[in-house]
Amino acid sequence: MGLMGEITSAWSLRRLPSLAGPLPSFDPGSAPPDPDALFDRWLADAIAAGVVEPHAMTLSTVDPAGRPSARVLILKYLRDGHWAFASGSASRKGKELANTPWAALTFYWSALGRQVRVRGPVEIADAAESAADFLARSPGARGGGLIGNQSEPLASLAERDRVLDEASARACADPDLVAADWTVYWVVADEVEFWQGDERRRHVRLQYTRATGGWHRQLLWP
Numbered sequence: 001m002g003l004m005g006e007i008t009s010a011w012s013l014r015r016l017p018s019l020a021g022p023l024p025s026f027d028p029g030s031a032p033p034d035p036d037a038l039f040d041r042w043l044a045d046a047i048a049a050g051v052v053e054p055h056a057m058t059l060s061t062v063d064p065a066g067r068p069s070a071r072v073l074i075l076k077y078l079r080d081g082h083w084a085f086a087s088g089s090a091s092r093k094g095k096e097l098a099n100t101p102w103a104a105l106t107f108y109w110s111a112l113g114r115q116v117r118v119r120g121p122v123e124i125a126d127a128a129e130s131a132a133d134f135l136a137r138s139p140g141a142r143g144g145g146l147i148g149n150q151s152e153p154l155a156s157l158a159e160r161d162r163v164l165d166e167a168s169a170r171a172c173a174d175p176d177l178v179a180a181d182w183t184v185y186w187v188v189a190d191e192v193e194f195w196q197g198d199e200r201r202r203h204v205r206l207q208y209t210r211a212t213g214g215w216h217r218q219l220l221w222p
């Protein structure tokens with residue numbers, strides 16, 4: 001092991017507070033029967049608490065050997081237990097999902113001490129839905145998507161800027177141009193867990209699992 005950084009030393013890390021609060025309480029008895037409704041309520045609370053990018057979430061996927069990788073993405077849609085994000089299918093995540101169409105999503109809103117975990121199989125939206133999502137993006141974001149080589153090695157930042165400028169100009173010139181590999185992915189949740197942290201470590205975990213005709217609710221040990 002090399003020299004440790006001052007802040008990343010075990011001593012310093014232990015001194016950084018976590019779940020210090022004050023944190024809101026969560027009464028699982030008042031939770032709605034449907035996890036989408038509870039997520040909607042918690043997202044509204046996160047926005048009201050001033051959480052920056054409350055719709056950012058960690059997407060976890062696995063490679064063919066079962067090795068996980070994770071990265072942050074934006075939640076694009078939530079409909080009827082289906083959670084969507086958008087990305088290029090040629091990216092690392094796209095390749096991993098093509099091989100193993102399962103994913104986990106994790107939200108964390110530190111101001112509220114709340115975490116939401118979602119897991120399920122992944123379905124690919126039809127081409128029209130992915131195209132509509134792409135066309136709703138800003139010209140700059142469409143330019144990035146048009147390049148279509150996310151996760152590939154890059155020679156230099158100058159090359160990034162040159163190719164991005166050229167692609168953004170194409171996106172501006174043709175507002176109907178759609179990136180060939182742009183894909184909306186739907187995680188069909190079979191599990192959604194709501195975790196409310198507590199300063200005295202009396203955390204509340206409420207897990208919803210998909211059951212025939214609705215959702216089963218279960219408390220879990222924290």
Ligand SMILES: Cc1cc2nc3c(=O)[nH]c(=O)nc-3n(C[C@H](O)[C@H](O)[C@H](O)COP(=O)(O)O)c2cc1C
Nearest residue numbers: 053056071072073074086087088091092093094151
């Ligand atoms: C706040 C935030 C939002 C992001 N949103 C997206 C997104 O919606 N789609 C996307 O493809 N990448 C997004 N990224 C970039 C990803 O984290 C990641 O770098 C990229 O998708 C490549 O991942 P991969 O190589 O595992 O495929 C976002 C990053 C951050 C920090």
